[in-house]
Amino acid sequence: MSRHQAYRNYDYENDLDEFEGDDGIEDEEELSPEDRAQMDVGTAQVRTALGTESSKVTTQQIQEALWHYYYDIDKSVTYLTTKFIVPLSKKKGARKGEAREQHVSHASFFDDMPWLNVSKDRQTIFIEPLRNRGGLLGGASTPSKMSKLQALAAARKKKADDQKSEEKLRRVTQHLGNLSTAPELPESTKENVRPLCPSPGEVEGLTGAGKTIIPERASFEQVQVSDKRLQDQPEIANQLVQPLPVTASSPLLVATPSSFARALLRPTTSSAASSPKTYSFPYMNVTSSSTDAFSAPSPDDVVLKAQSQASSKKAAAPATKKKADPGAKSAEATTDGVNSLRIDDAPLPKSKNLDVLKEFQKTQSKKSASFVVVGHVDAGKSTLMGRLLLDLDVVDQRTIQKYRKEAESIGKSSFALAWVLDQRSEERSRGVTIDIATNKFETDTTSFTILDAPGHRDFIPNMIAGASQADFAILVVDATTGAFEAGLKGQTREHSLLLRSMGVSRIIVAINKLDTVGWSQTRFDEISQQVSGFLSATGFQLKNVSFVPVSGLLGDNIVRRSTDAAAGWYDGKTLVEELESSEPMARALHKPLRLTISEVYRSTQSPITISGRIDAGSLQAGDALLVQPSGEKAYVKSLELDQEPVDWAVAGQNVVIHLSNIDPIHIRVGDIICDTKHPIACIDTFTVKILAFDILMPMQVDVHRGRLHAAGQIVEMPALLDKVKGTVTKKKPRIVKPGSVARVVVKMGTKVPLEAGQRVVLRSGGDTVAAGLLE
Numbered sequence: 053m054s055r056h057q058a059y060r061n062y063d064y065e066n067d068l069d070e071f072e073g074d075d076g077i078e079d080e081e082e083l084s085p086e087d088r089a090q091m092d093v094g095t096a097q098v099r100t101a102l103g104t105e106s107s108k109v110t111t112q113q114i115q116e117a118l119w120h121y122y123y124d125i126d127k128s129v130t131y132l133t134t135k136f137i138v139p140l141s142k143k144k145g146a147r148k149g150e151a152r153e154q155h156v157s158h159a160s161f162f163d164d165m166p167w168l169n170v171s172k173d174r175q176t177i178f179i180e181p182l183r184n185r186g187g188l189l190g191g192a193s194t195p196s197k198m199s200k201l202q203a204l205a206a207a208r209k210k211k212a213d214d215q216k217s218e219e220k221l222r223r224v225t226q227h228l229g230n231l232s233t234a235p236e237l238p239e240s241t242k243e244n245v246r247p248l249c250p251s252p253g254e255v256e257g258l259t260g261a262g263k264t265i266i267p268e269r270a271s272f273e274q275v276q277v278s279d280k281r282l283q284d285q286p287e288i289a290n291q292l293v294q295p296l297p298v299t300a301s302s303p304l305l306v307a308t309p310s311s312f313a314r315a316l317l318r319p320t321t322s323s324a325a326s327s328p329k330t331y332s333f334p335y336m337n338v339t340s341s342s343t344d345a346f347s348a349p350s351p352d353d354v355v356l357k358a359q360s361q362a363s364s365k366k367a368a369a370p371a372t373k374k375k376a377d378p379g380a381k382s383a384e385a386t387t388d389g390v391n392s393l394r395i396d397d398a399p400l401p402k403s404k405n406l407d408v409l410k411e412f413q414k415t416q417s418k419k420s421a422s423f424v425v426v427g428h429v430d431a432g433k434s435t436l437m438g439r440l441l442l443d444l445d446v447v448d449q450r451t452i453q454k455y456r457k458e459a460e461s462i463g464k465s466s467f468a469l470a471w472v473l474d475q476r477s478e479e480r481s482r483g484v485t486i487d488i489a490t491n492k493f494e495t496d497t498t499s500f501t502i503l504d505a506p507g508h509r510d511f512i513p514n515m516i517a518g519a520s521q522a523d524f525a526i527l528v529v530d531a532t533t534g535a536f537e538a539g540l541k542g543q544t545r546e547h548s549l550l551l552r553s554m555g556v557s558r559i560i561v562a563i564n565k566l567d568t569v570g571w572s573q574t575r576f577d578e579i580s581q582q583v584s585g586f587l588s589a590t591g592f593q594l595k596n597v598s599f600v601p602v603s604g605l606l607g608d609n610i611v612r613r614s615t616d617a618a619a620g621w622y623d624g625k626t627l628v629e630e631l632e633s634s635e636p637m638a639r640a641l642h643k644p645l646r647l648t649i650s651e652v653y654r655s656t657q658s659p660i661t662i663s664g665r666i667d668a669g670s671l672q673a674g675d676a677l678l679v680q681p682s683g684e685k686a687y688v689k690s691l692e693l694d695q696e697p698v699d700w701a702v703a704g705q706n707v708v709i710h711l712s713n714i715d716p717i718h719i720r721v722g723d724i725i726c727d728t729k730h731p732i733a734c735i736d737t738f739t740v741k742i743l744a745f746d747i748l749m750p751m752q753v754d755v756h757r758g759r760l761h762a763a764g765q766i767v768e769m770p771a772l773l774d775k776v777k778g779t780v781t782k783k784k785p786r787i788v789k790p791g792s793v794a795r796v797v798v799k800m801g802t803k804v805p806l807e808a809g810q811r812v813v814l815r816s817g818g819d820t821v822a823a824g825l826l827e
């Protein structure tokens with residue numbers, strides 16, 4: 053028996069309390085006789101598997117591995133080998149390598165290179181020259197000795213040369229000291245570093261005597277040597293101005309500019325008349341208009357500013373308030389400008405600036421409600437909803453005939469009604485609902501949204517998504533002999549638990565397929581009784597639970613009363629009547645906007661269209677929204693309710709929103725759309741008060757909230773709580789048993805948009821292990 057199985061079979065009520073809690077928990081766990089026997093057998097098996105290497109590990113190490121891997125011999129052997137045996141041999145290998153490295157020399161390094169194996173007779177032999185190279189033209193190797201006369205002449209020449217160059221250097225240094233391209237600076241600022249590019253003003257200021265004047269639009273030929281002292285000493289002047297071969301008297305001889313030069317350096321406007329063939333560098337041709345180029349807003353800035361002003365009057369109000377502080381205003385304007393910059397150039401949608409809640413109160417003629425249809429696989433959920441839509445004329449008979457023909461062709465004629473909801477080809481070919489299917493219908497009093505959930509256990513996450521959008525639920529139970537019992541052990545039970553955990557309190561139990569049991573009242577009563585007991589144990593109040601005997605396939609007691617004589621014993625409400633008498637949940641109209649995206653797609657109205665139920669708050673066309681976790685802003689281009697364009701929508705409504713000014717990469721199913729001023733936070737650790745459906749311990753879990761699901765881990769279990777009062781009954785339990793309420797801390801792999809008051813479901817290994825409320 054594995055330890056997990058042992059946990060399941062544990063007598064929690066009697067024994068677990070001793071096991072849990074602070075006291076004595078940290079003590080070493082005693083092995084049971086069963087564990088001890090298994091440990092001994094395992095140890096022997098591991099030693100056999102390790103063979104000669106088994107001497108390298110101790111019995112304690114083997115037993116720790118066995119305990120850790122739940123007596124899995126293979127895993128334990130792999131662990132021991134990698135941890136204790138292979139590293140040793142690796143280390144040995146490493147030491148050998150080190151030793152070898154010490155003996156490696158540069159010469160021996162290339163030993164085995166084939167191109168070094170050249171036979172001796174083919175190797176080049178370098179022969180030393182017999183005597184030193186000679187002097188010029190191969191003359192004597194040492195220079196011949198100078199005569200006394202030659203030496204005297206050479207010494208004089210050298211002295212004269214030295215004197216000449218010293219004098220030259222002195223004069224150049226003196227004149228360099230006098231030269232400056234800048235006006236005299238006050239002493240205090242002389243140390244300051246000059247900017248590399250003087251401003252036009254500075255250039256204009258260089259007019260004092262003794263300065264080389266470079267007028268604002270100086271051309272090569274206009275550069276003149278104006279320093280008198282330099283003019284007096286043309287030799288030095290020539291040396292100084294060599295890079296610009298210009299003299300005061302001679303005009304600069306210039307070649308005709310090439311067409312490339314003409315294109316690149318257009319003729320200067322000022323000198324064009326006097327010297328049309330001269331060109332200036334663009335940066336010397338600075339005009340006041342070009343220096344001011346960025347002082348005024350660009351045409352783009354003007355357009356963006358106008359758009360952002362038009363988009364929201366609300367935004368304009370705080371801006372006017374800030375008039376008193378011009379500094380703050382300009383800072384604000386800059387921030388606004390930056391914020392309004394978008395890659396998408398589409399104009400922002402216009403807003404009618406409606407008071408949405410007032411509008412809602414005015415037009416509240418019909419209730420709107422969403423319900424989720426849940427139950428065990430093949431209980432007949434889709435068929436029941438198909439029938440409902442057919443009998444309410446939402447779907448016409450011709451469509452059903454078409455479906456029937458198509459379904460017949462693949463041998464699934466009984467699924468024709470289910471195909472009204474099951475639209476995917478995979479769902480139709482498998483005869484199984486995979487994802488939530490939505491549809492709408494209206495009665496005299498209410499506008500309903502159907503959320504048809506899949507029954508198969510593999511698609512529980514989709515069922516959770518459906519339940520999170522619903523005001524109430526229809527639990528479909530298959531009355532066929534044996535099917536109900538199977539369902540109660542399966543998803544009838546799990547779905548009910550999930551509904552309760554998701555905050556759904558009203559359930560209509562449709563006891564379906566009663567045609568297969570001849571409309572047996574006994575069967576109906578038996579099922580009603582069992583389901584009542586089970587639901588009340590789950591936490592539902594029986595006043596919120598009602599039972600209707602139906603046949604989805606034949607349409608009895610759904611929209612019309614059953615005409616079957618065998619069903620005459622039932623005089624209660626039809627399914628539709630039960631739906632109409634169900635009150636939708638209270639709407640969080642005054643809270644900040646929250647909408648969980650259930651679909652993202654491209655539509656004719658917009659490349660990014662989303663749909664989902666507004667959990668809280670309201671929105672209208674033109675509104676700015678924030679998408680979390682991407683943190684990107686989007687705008688509501690237009691809205692649809694029940695496939696009709698509308699100006700606004702409120703909490704509780706399933707809405708289609710056509711978005712603009714956002715890249716589709718920033719939006720995914722499961723993301724939250726929220727108010728830009730009161731955004732939902734993205735967190736990676738949260739505390740949740742949960743009801744455990746299975747044994748909980750620090751473990752990996754999948755966290756589900758609506759369409760969002762992400763990997764996480766229970767990292768702490770701070771307390772067990774009293775189910776009714778919520779008070780702490782035990783601190784730091786090591787495990788939480790099924791049916792207990794506890795406070796646990798979950799750490800997520802990534803940050804996700806979650807906030808206090810939201811309901812989450814924890815799943816592990818394909819099972820729902822807990823559900824609860826974020827604290």
Ligand SMILES: Nc1nc2c(ncn2[C@@H]2O[C@H](COP(=O)(O)OP(=O)(O)OP(=O)(O)O)[C@@H](O)[C@H]2O)c(=O)[nH]1
Nearest residue numbers: 429430431432433434435466484485507603604605
């Ligand atoms: N006899 C009889 N058969 C029914 C009735 N309702 C549904 N069925 C049959 O039950 C089968 C399953 O029906 P579905 O509507 O696909 O069941 P489901 O609960 O939606 O299935 P999943 O969504 O895949 O869990 C089909 O063959 C239906 O024809 C009914 O009232 N009477």
